[in-house]
Amino acid sequence: MKNAEVARILDEIADLLDLQGVAFKPRAYRRAAQAVSSSTTPIEDLAAAGRLETLPGVGDAIAGKIAEIVETGHLTYHEELKAALPVDLFALTQVEGVGPKTAKLLYETLGIRTLSDLEEAARAGRIETVKGLGKKTQERILRGLAETRRVERRLLIGHALPLAEDLCRRLKARGPFDRLVPAGSLRRGRETIGDLDLLAISGDPRAAADAFVEMPDVQEVLAHGEKKSSVTLSGGPQVDLRIVAEPSFGAALQYFTGSKAHNIALRKRAVARGLKLNEYGLFDGADRCVAGRTETEIYQALGLPFIPPELREDEGEIAAAEKGTLPDLLTHEAIRGDLHVHTDWSDGKATLSEMVDAARTAGLSYIAITDHARFAEVVGGLRPADLERQIEAIEALNETLEDFRVLTGVEANIGPDGSLDVADRLLRRLDVVIAAVHSQFRQSREAMTKRLVRAVEHEAVRVLAHPTGRKIGERAGIDADWHAIFHAAAQSGTALECNANPIRLDLPSELARRAIGAGVRLTVGTDAHHPDHFAFLRLGVLTLRRGWARADDVLNTESADRLMPGGT
């Protein structure tokens, strides 16, 4: 039973309760669903540990229901509710324009229960015959059905970020935009992005909105107003553009950055102070605007310091802000070196000196070359003699470099028993040994924990790379007792990597936060196989910021000299 499936059931309960006209409960179930789906801890683990109620919005009653789902695979309460409306509400409401009310109406008038019922009815022209619906609704449903099939997955932030930046550049060239910035989950640095949210100030909102919906790569215009427009891009995501007046820009940026949970918490805080917060500003009882131009102004008016977007998930940041204990977050500029770099000596696509040039251009002052070792399943890994030759090549290269240092290293493979595929004799000669799992991901939790603890405790291992082995949207991470691994890493002084490759972002931010809490140091590593890959650094930084990391928590914010005790 995955988190997403539990969340789906809770969401459906919310919809069903909504339809019965039950007040407030639907919100409670939605909030719980949100917490379950955004938690990176498997829901079974939380259930087994009796820690379900640590999720925000999960109390006694919902915890009991989640436990029932985890144990039995279904929920009696859910099935009882469904008996009144036996339709696949979750699937139907995924269709743009169809909410719970419309789904209920369609069931009662046309007997529609499933997506295929819906499609058949829409194609046959039966939907426009329903009182309250019409031809446009029917067309919208048909388009929505096609779209629902197309957009199954969210965009990786590594793809969404350049896309949004390119979009902003092109829009500014086409229309009257005074300011134009991304907001939403992209600005919060989430690992995947659903829609792109853009926020603008314009002296001519109508012309700006026109320029937006008339872009050549727009596939469909979903909404087109002076304040809000939405389009889908061909082959791309939905993009929402909001246009606000300059005095409201901070309020709008705060609002459209989210998260929803953070905003709700903030609005409650405003209400508690006799204020009202919306996307136009913070207003007092007489409806006078007391803040709105900048985000900082709004947080201050609510008695808080500015909260960085990456922390705005309603996971303790408001309480920390209030107490003045928000972390001074890691910045991209603080990263001085990259401890995970490949070359064409193994499976990289560029030479040693090409990678060095690219790293310098990216503003780094050192890198560690960590090609794969001979492990058979890693393509083109180095044999011991190759590694010795590479060490010599790096030493020779360092002689020619000023203000830059290349560290010797290797990415050793961790075998199923926790042993490494490089001899200790060789490991001792290297500046930076990183170790990682590359196969046998499906070991039992006990075996996997033992395996990683052994690797972390190896005296030569400096960094555990891509610790969970997950690939976003492709492969779930390993099952392991992270508490035990963090403890071992803190004891041995081994750092855990946050791999910055867009499909990895591993450690995930939630585990990074736990690791920091356990006293573990982290690194950001690009795992670069190409000169362009140093651009991934900012993704790793975003992920660690979401994990509440400060510069001091991150090993490669230090100079190469400090990194190498006794080194030059």
Add this chain to the structure above:
DNA sequence: GCCGTTTTCGGCCCGACTGTTTTCAGTCG
């Protein structure tokens, strides 16, 4: 059903756009 600067009861975020409506409901974010 959850939760606490409103604290164990009594509150619970707010606005834009669309379509099908003669004044607003539904959906979305």
